[in-house]
Amino acid sequence: MTTTFFLVRHAAHDRIGRILCGRMPGVTLGREGRAQAVMVAERLAGEGLAAIHASPRERAQETAAPLAARAGLTVETLPALDEIDFGAWTGTSFDDLNGDPTWAGWNQARHVTRPPGGETALDAQARVLRGLEDLHARHGDARLALVSHAEVIKLVIAHALGLGADATHRFEIGPASVSVLVLGAWGAKVESLNERAFLGSHA
Template sequence: MATVILLRHARSSANGSGVLAGRKAGVGLDDTGQGQAKALTDRLAAVPLARVVRSPLERCEQTLAPLLAARELTAHVEPDLSEVDYGEWTGRELKALLDEPLWKVVQQHPSAAVFPSGEGLAAVQARAVAAIRAHDAAVTAEHGAHAVWLACTHGDVIKAVLADALGQHLDSFQRIVVDPCSVSVIRYTEVRPFVLRVNDNGGDLRGIVPPPPAPATEDGATPADSAAAGPATPLSSDAVIGGSTGAS
């Protein structure tokens, strides 16, 4: 399967003001966020992108704008990667929510949390994971298992997808930190995902790009066809015993 870069949108005006933006319209990037978005072009320069997918919300569109312009790409808009529908909590200050009984549930038992007139976090995880896996399968079918693609979405959505990839219960997802404009990277395989990066805020990302397929030998086989010949190949479902040797 392919490799997906989960990009949280750059810092928004709501992030800087302590407001739970949710799906509220008109929430764009602040000055810091605009700078973060522009920096993505250089940061991802060494990473070929077979597909770009985004949440429908404005802050994700603005985050990707410089990158898409530089690559001459367009993004697939995926409604199932939209922000959590926080219902009646949308637009409220976070400090005002601390005394709500639901706040403790969101923090300690998020799988049971359902926002008033909104959606539950378990439903968010189900829709987001299904969307990521569907796009990953489509990218793999079209471009091969060595392809890399990018999905720009929201903090709680990414945390929920990472929890699934890590084999964690959703009740543990609050232990994961996902900053604005950070990247987290998952490589799916037939039997398990591998989490390559979490909350990465800087540095060279070329190490996440899988090496090109090995050329076939005279009998038509590739080195990856002989599992007994050595350790797991980069796209194998097997973990490397003793730990990874790192990118070459």
């Protein structure tokens, strides 16, 4: 019994690369992001999706909406797919964070560094992996789309590849990208990484 997960990073918003948005409210897709979301829906249109699950964040829900409409499904909100809880860093510019020694520690050792009032990378990884295991048990042999966030998807991929939580900087998960993970009783394998369904992108 294998479950195929299409791991979709939310499409672009106007704060990408400038602000650590985390779980801050009101972060919605820009014009480019809305176009990207439609292209993701086209990319996955023929995949026979049984369900679509998304993080509670607005940008993830907005990315999932065209996909659900195209597939004739509803978007199911799944808290396990939520962005990492960055605590007091939420909404802070990267320029400001670069002077914070704890931020430097996070980027060097995410498995043990906790954002002020937030969660470690290992906390987030355990949360999302439990969510995938629950979906595997619930859906069995099925193909599911999961709309989440870059760091969360990276933690899933890193686990499947046998990499530590501090190795996620070694590969990219771009806005509106699709990565494919297959989960079975034998373990997990990565079938594709960071597919882009459009020309031009934000970093």
